[in-house]
Amino acid sequence: MNSMTPPRLLDISIQSVLQNEASAIDALAWLPIDLFRPLFTAAFKGGHRETVKVMVFSWPFTYLRLGMLMEDCESLYDMLEAALDGLEMLLAHTVRPKRCKLKQLDLRPNSGTKIWNTWLATQSNGSPTSSEEPAAIQPSTQTPKEGRSRAQEKHPLLPPVNVLIDLCFQEEITDEFLTLLSKIIQQGKALPPLYCRKVEFVGDVPKFSIIGKILEMVRLDSVWDVEVGGPWDLHDLNWFAPYLARMVHLHTISFSGIALDCLGLCRQERVEKLLAKCTSHFLHLHEVEYLILEGVFLHRRLHQLLKCLPNPLKYLTINDCMLVDSDLTYLSCCPCISNLKSLDLSGVFGKDIHFGFLIGLLRRLSATLANLALDSCGIKDSELMALKPALGHCTQLKSLALCGNPVSKDVLVALMHHTVPRCQFAFVELPVPPHCYVGPNNILHEDTFQGVIHDLTLTLPMSRPHSIRLLSSHSRNGSDAIVIDFKP
Incomplete structure (x- = not known):
């Protein structure tokens, strides 16, 4: 049937x-x-x-x-x-x-x-309606010149029709809409204003003039999210920076796979000038709240990037970036991180990094910080014990991630005893202690592992409901974790 x-x-x-x-x-x-x-x-x-x-x-x-x-x-x-x-x-x-x-x-x-x-x-005089039939978007009274199409100039009284898009540029333009848009531009046809929430670059995107022409058709003040995934260098960033400066309502900037030293191909003075030229465009970005840097070669360059942000950030992620002590020292005192709610420094600490700056940084952020991630930072027992008082001062802290760090059970238990009564944890991710692994193949010893779980459970308050989720594997990496999840 x-x-x-x-x-x-x-x-x-x-x-x-x-x-x-x-x-x-x-x-x-x-x-x-x-x-x-x-x-x-x-x-x-x-x-x-x-x-x-x-x-x-x-x-x-x-x-x-x-x-x-x-x-x-x-x-x-x-x-x-x-x-x-x-x-x-x-x-x-x-x-x-x-x-x-x-x-x-x-x-x-x-x-x-x-x-x-x-x-x-809000760009129009109307108010938002349901998602099925949203309010029409009218260009603001101060519409930039680049946002007006030739059709609007020819017929200024015609009610506008706006196109809403997200743009993703790749090494080869395979997106049907971008292909069509390129054809329309080459034919010299008019289009109405393009409103774009997100602009993304994936891979080694050729800086063809057609990409610049597409960006010129966009109401750049409508862009809220920019993602640049390399390999890019300072020359590429300087090509894009003037467009970035016109995205005055930008909320999120994400850079990955970018070399800020031009891979050593330029003299030091030239690098300084290129970076200063690029970051000067950041001064126009007054609404940026999220800054994400992943795999960016920041060696002694972090201060040049952060000092040009005109207003404090709310969320800062710096993952797998090559930093030195001078970068981290500046991070602990720069104005743009004074009100951080979320800080992720996973994978940024090398063997020559000193953790003393982090104590001062945590004390500075104690009133606002809600999320902290320090995965795979090489943090050992002595360093975590030194951080424990500062973590206890972060009374708004709701999540803490410490996976991939070789920390013993006793130190983890001491950390939980100190921070749980003082913080507002909803999510804590801790590494499986090294002594839970045995033999040359680092096999997880179940009885030892269960003992760690028991001792950590005793640190949880009995006065409020909670649950424990366990994630473990047989390799010593970031996925080896005890996840303690308090449920209201």
């Missing part, structure tokens, strides 16, 4: 209408509004190019969430081209079609972050 759900009468009717595309287009004049969405979905996924084009031209809602249909579309490039042809046809009219109310064309696979959508709604 076939258990498949039989097709609905509505679906059968839509497929029947689409068999004759000319009839489908003629039917749009009298088609009930409730049928527009299912008909458009079937037309887009079924490759009915002309129907998609005309439906965009006559869309009776303010919002068209096209990105949600892109994943399962077999002829995506053609359908995107059809949708943008319909948009171009709409922009060419000084008077809108009677039924058309389109103000936003959303090409994002998902709706993005709620806070970003709320911010976009």
Whole structure:
């Protein structure tokens, strides 16, 4: 017996209408509004190019969430081209079609972050509406010159239609929308303003002029999140920095795989000038809250990067970066980390690093710090005992991660006895002590391991509910962890 759900009468009717595309287009004049969405979905996924084009031209809602249909579309490039042809046809009219109310064309696979959508709604005089039919986004009264398309300049009274996108540039442009966008630029066609929540570079992206032209089409003040994944060097960063400076509402900057010394190819004086030129653009970024640095060669350069941030950060991640004592000394006193809520310094400490700076840093952040990660930092018993009083002063601390550090059971128990009554832990991740492993292959000794669990459990307060999750493996690395999770 076939258990498949039989097709609905509505679906059968839509497929029947689409068999004759000319009839489908003629039917749009009298088609009930409730049928527009299912008909458009079937037309887009079924490759009915002309129907998609005309439906965009006559869309009776303010919002068209096209990105949600892109994943399962077999002829995506053609359908995107059809949708943008319909948009171009709409922009060419000084008077809108009677039924058309389109103000936003959303090409994002998902709706993005709620806070970003709320911010976009505040750019108009309206208030945010539901996610199904968001408020239309009007360009602000101080729209930058680069955000205005030629179509808007030609027809200034035409209500704008804004395109919402996320951009991901890779070594080869394989994204259908970016390919289409490149073609539109090369043909000199006009497009409405592009609003973009996230701009991402993956790999060794060639700095083609076409990428710069695409960025020029974006309302750069709408970008909230930038991710740059190398290999990049200072020359590449200086190419991008002027665009970054215009992202005045940027909240998150993430750099990975970047060499700030140009891989030793430049003289020291040249490196200083290139870095100063690059970081000077950071002075325009007054809303940055997250800074993520992973695998960035920061050797004696951290102060040049942080001193140009005009306002304090809330979240700072520096992972697997080559630092020296002078970098960490500056970190402990720089103005931009005075109100940190989250600090992740996993994998940054080498054998020549002294931990004394961390004591002063933790005391400075004791009133605000909620999350601290020091995984794989080479922290030993004596160093963790020295940090224990400072950790106890962090009364807002909710999570602490210390995986991958060779710390004994007695020190872990002492740390928990000292910090649990003083902090507000919801999540603590501790390393499995070295003595739990036996033999040349470092096999986990179960009885010893259970003894550690028992002793740590005794440090937990009995006056409030809690639970213990255990994660362990048979190799001494960051995945060997006792995870203690307090549940309210």
